[in-house]
Amino acid sequence: xxxxxxxxxxxxxxxxxxxxxxxxxxxxxxxxxxxxxxxxxxxxxxxxxxxxxxxxxxxxxxxxxxxxxxxxxxxxxxxxxxxxxxxxxxxxxxxxxxxxxxxxxxxxxxxxxxxxxxxxxxxxxxxxxxxxxxxxxxxxxxxxxxxxxxxxxxxxxxxxxxxxxxxxxxxxxxxxxxxxx
Amino acid sequence: xxxxxxxxxxxxxxxxxxxxxxxxxxxxxxxxxxxxxxxxxxxxxxxxxxxxxxxxxxxxxxxxxxxxxxxxxxxxxxxxxxxxxxxxxxxxxxxxxxxxxxxxxxxxxxxxxxxxxxxxxxxxxxxxxxxxxxxxxxx
Numbered sequence: 001x002x003x004x005x006x007x008x009x010x011x012x013x014x015x016x017x018x019x020x021x022x023x024x025x026x027x028x029x030x031x032x033x034x035x036x037x038x039x040x041x042x043x044x045x046x047x048x049x050x051x052x053x054x055x056x057x058x059x060x061x062x063x064x065x066x067x068x069x070x071x072x073x074x075x076x077x078x079x080x081x082x083x084x085x086x087x088x089x090x091x092x093x094x095x096x097x098x099x100x101x102x103x104x105x106x107x108x109x110x111x112x113x114x115x116x117x118x119x120x121x122x123x124x125x126x127x128x129x130x131x132x133x134x135x136x137x138x139x140x141x142x143x144x145x146x147x148x149x150x151x152x153x154x155x156x157x158x159x160x161x162x163x164x165x166x167x168x169x170x171x172x173x174x175x176x177x178x179x180x181x
Numbered sequence: 182x183x184x185x186x187x188x189x190x191x192x193x194x195x196x197x198x199x200x201x202x203x204x205x206x207x208x209x210x211x212x213x214x215x216x217x218x219x220x221x222x223x224x225x226x227x228x229x230x231x232x233x234x235x236x237x238x239x240x241x242x243x244x245x246x247x248x249x250x251x252x253x254x255x256x257x258x259x260x261x262x263x264x265x266x267x268x269x270x271x272x273x274x275x276x277x278x279x280x281x282x283x284x285x286x287x288x289x290x291x292x293x294x295x296x297x298x299x300x301x302x303x304x305x306x307x308x309x310x311x312x313x314x315x316x317x318x319x320x
Contacts, residue, residue: 015262024255028247036245046251053255060260120242138199139239145199145207156207163198171235 006065013060024053030141031078037136038082040125048081075141075151079133086129123173131166134159187213189221193228201233 003011003022011019031052035045055077063070124132130152137148138159149159192214199206203214218225 012259015260017259020259021256024252028252028255032245032247042245045245050251050255054258057259116238116241117243120238124242160198164194167197167235174238
């Protein structure tokens with residue numbers, strides 16, 4: 001069994017390059033998954049992952065083992081970075097509104113040709129941010145309901161409600177696409 | 182959930198929120214859910230199958246893959262072990278070592294030269310040499 005996150009962080013803080021590489025191998029795929037699904041943009045997801053690691057490197061010497069779960073802290077950091085970017089996007093969209101409003105999926109928009117994965121990613125991207133966040137944390141990041149609620153700063157009941165609404169919207173969106181196909 | 186066990190409504194709510202795999206439902210509710218499944222496998226099976234269908238669709242979304250270049254960029258920013266000499270002092274450290282070696286040579290030379298009475302001249306020459314090494318070392 002490999003080192004725990006706390007052990008790896010301690011070695012990272014001491015300047016051990018092998019520990020840094022091991023931590024990147026362990027956490028980067030999950031960070032990319034989280035940011036990629038929150039932002040629907042692989043390039044921005046890479047930027048978020050890189051910024052999250054800058055914070056990890058700064059935090060490593062100050063990390064107190066056992067005081068908090070590293071994964072929970074890391075998810076919070078990455079989500080905050082995602083929300084910064086989503087906020088900036090909204091500000092840009094408000095300042096420069098598109099000439100034509102997005103009418104959503106329709107039978108003539110060529111969505112039939114998209115593969116299932118892309119259809120899901122698009123439907124996920126159209127969800128309200130908090131519903132998307134709940135689904136990303138519970139379904140893709142596989143956090144338990146208590147940890148996901150903790151990361152989001154909501155009650156477990158509120159998390160359950162966000163998940164239920166998000167999944168119902170996804171089902172409706174994906175069924176529509178299925179009928180169009 | 183009621184005192185008599187999980188209601189069908191609660192079962193549906195949990196399937197809608199957490200999907201068709203009961204192992205991913207809240208830990209505190211799994212036992213009651215399993216009892217309801219055992220009591221009514223047909224109905225619970227339909228509810229779970231419907232939730233499974235959406236789970237499968239969600240799973241089809243591609244997972245972003247980390248490029249080697251991204252990994253290298255991130256690792257390059259990691260903390261590094263501090264050298265025993267700060268980097269800017271390293272040349273001076275080398276110079277100091279050389280200077281110490283020179284000084285030892287000078288002392289030896291003085292001891293050998295002193296009985297012949299030419300100590301002062303030797304000392305002057307050695308001082309110049311000492312300074313030369315220091316300059317080179319520090320540069």
